[in-house]
Amino acid sequence: MTSAPMTELDGLPLLAGLSHDQRAALAGIARHEDYEPGARLFEEGRLADRCWVVTAGCAVVDTDIPGRGRTVVQSVGPGELLGWSWLVPPYRWHFGASIAAPTSAVVVDALDLRRLADADPVLGYRMSRILVEALLNRLQATRIRLLDLYRHPDGD
Numbered sequence: 001m002t003s004a005p006m007t008e009l010d011g012l013p014l015l016a017g018l019s020h021d022q023r024a025a026l027a028g029i030a031r032h033e034d035y036e037p038g039a040r041l042f043e044e045g046r047l048a049d050r051c052w053v054v055t056a057g058c059a060v061v062d063t064d065i066p067g068r069g070r071t072v073v074q075s076v077g078p079g080e081l082l083g084w085s086w087l088v089p090p091y092r093w094h095f096g097a098s099i100a101a102p103t104s105a106v107v108v109d110a111l112d113l114r115r116l117a118d119a120d121p122v123l124g125y126r127m128s129r130i131l132v133e134a135l136l137n138r139l140q141a142t143r144i145r146l147l148d149l150y151r152h153p154d155g156d
Contacts, residue, residue, distance in 0.1 A: 008032060008106060012053055013079055014130060022123045029112035035059075035099040041082070044096045048085035049110050054078055057103025061095045074138060075100065081134040086110030 009015055009023045009030065018026065035041075035057070042048070044063060052059070054076050061074040061082070073095065076082045082105070085093045091110065117124030 005032070008055065012055070012106070014053055014081060014134075017126050017129065018123070022120070022126065025116055025120070025123065026108065026113075029116060030106050030108045033105055033107050035103045035105070037099050037101055039099040041097040041099065042093045044093050046093055048083065048091045048093045050107055051081065051083040051086055051110060051113070052105040052107050054080050054082060055104045055106060057105075058100040059097050059103055059105075060100045061097050063095050070096065074141070080137075081130065084131050084135060086113070087128075087131060 006024060006027045009027050010020075015023055015026070032055075041052070041059065056078055059076045059082050060072045061076065062070045062072050065071045076097075082097060083093070085091065087110075113127070117127050
């Protein structure tokens with residue numbers, strides 16, 4: 001685990017809407033981490049205390065389905081945000097997540113990020129927009145998967 005270099009944050013399209021100073025503030029509370037396949041990042045129902053921007057590799061979001069066990073519902077790849085449950089009280093994960101392939105990520109402490117956003121309302125607003133955009137992209141991807149899953153077998 002090492003601190004996230006500023007150049008790593010500057011290179012993330014997800015953070016392009018932040019000013020250089022805002023990315024520098026974010027770099028001050030972020031760190032770089034590498035993960036091996038199978039590493040568990042978080043568990044459904046536990047305290048949501050951080051978020052990740054995947055820079056390489058793949059993480060999967062999952063949920064426990066009675067009688068079926070842990071089921072993958074989403075994959076998260078390079079440039080994508082993982083975890084937004086830290087934003088809204090009671091700050092508990094709604095899903096679980098693990099690493100599917102060797103992965104690198106920028107990890108941000110949630111408490112520090114909430115404090116930073118409260119201290120700089122412009123940053124807070126921009127971060128909220130980033131989260132809403134990520135959420136919208138996930139909902140659209142889920143919609144497409146559901147349409148595929150429930151399409152008529154004749155293609156109609």
